Amino acid sequence: TQGITRWLFTTNHKDIGSMYLIFACTMFFFGGILAMGIRCELFKPGLNLKDGYAVAQQYKPDLTWDSMIEQNSKVATVIYNEMTELMPGVIELLQRAKDSNLRIGLASSTSLDWINIVLQRFNLDHFFEVKLSTHSMGLPGKPKPDVYLEAMKQLGVSPQDTVVLEDSIHGVTAAKHAGAFTVAVPNPEWNKGDYSIADMVLVSLADFDLSLIK
Numbered sequence: 001t002q003g004i005t006r007w008l009f010t011t012n013h014k015d016i017g018s019m020y021l022i023f024a025c026t027m028f029f030f031g032g033i034l035a036m037g038i039r040c041e042l043f044k045p046g047l048n049l050k051d052g053y054a055v056a057q058q059y060k061p062d063l064t065w066d067s068m069i070e071q072n073s074k075v076a077t078v079i080y081n082e083m084t085e086l087m088p089g090v091i092e093l094l095q096r097a098k099d100s101n102l103r104i105g106l107a108s109s110t111s112l113d114w115i116n117i118v119l120q121r122f123n124l125d126h127f128f129e130v131k132l133s134t135h136s137m138g139l140p141g142k143p144k145p146d147v148y149l150e151a152m153k154q155l156g157v158s159p160q161d162t163v164v165l166e167d168s169i170h171g172v173t174a175a176k177h178a179g180a181f182t183v184a185v186p187n188p189e190w191n192k193g194d195y196s197i198a199d200m201v202l203v204s205l206a207d208f209d210l211s212l213i214k
Contacts, residue, residue: 050138073113080117087167087185089206094127096210105130107151107164112136130154143173148180165205172198183208 056063097104104127108115112133119125132139132151139146152162159179166172167187175182176197184198185205195201202208 050135076111076114077117080114081121084118084121086122087187087205089204089208091122091124093165093205093208093210094124098127100210102210103155103157104128105132105151105155107132107147109134109141109147109170142168142170143177145174145178148175148178152178152180165208166198169193169195 053063053065053068056068094104106115106128107130110133112131112135115131115133116125119128119131130151132147132154134141134147137147137150139150141147148162148164152159160181162178162180163183164171164175164178164180165183165185166175167185172182172184172195181200182198183200183202184195185202185208186193186195
């Protein structure tokens with residue numbers, strides 16, 4: 001991996017599947033047990049919140065976008081303010097990357113409002129030059145590579161100079177399709193599956209050595 005990167009993208013929390021969990025909780029307020037069926041459909045790759053709304057309307061045709069967003073935001077605020085935890089080693093890694101003058105971006109399928117809750121809660125905002133959300137930008141969700149390609153564009157870097165840290169299969173697939181060197185750090189509580197597509201697989205972010213990719 002010598003010479004592969006001067007740049008680093010990283011996700012900042014471990015709640016993979018959070019959008020789907022939040023949406024499912026929200027739908028319980030509107031549609032009871034039908035939320036489980038909706039949540040199962042939402043686990044199809046590449047969906048964002050607007051896609052989820054289209055799925056929800058199949059079960060509850062009178063559901064309005066505004067009412068769904070309002071309730072969704074209430075549930076998300078509780079989850080991100082009280083339940084979300086950082087992956088071990090993330091703050092230390094971000095600090096080492098910044099001290100090494102690496103440019104850091106965040107590319108997520110989560111709403112930008114929710115991303116900002118986490119960044120402010122854990123005082124992480126200052127690490128990131130670019131923060132992108134497929135939901136907020138209307139981009140296809142992961143495993144489509146669009147959000148990573150846009151982040152590279154905004155940072156002014158090429159795929160071969162980019163390292164992506166990901167904790168989900170969909171994220172790893174998106175990063176690889178974007179042409180980046182991809183490091184998988186699967187969360188055992190959420191993610192099961194074959195991560196062999198990644199260029200490197202780690203148990204923890206605390207195990208990531210920046211010198212391995214310079």
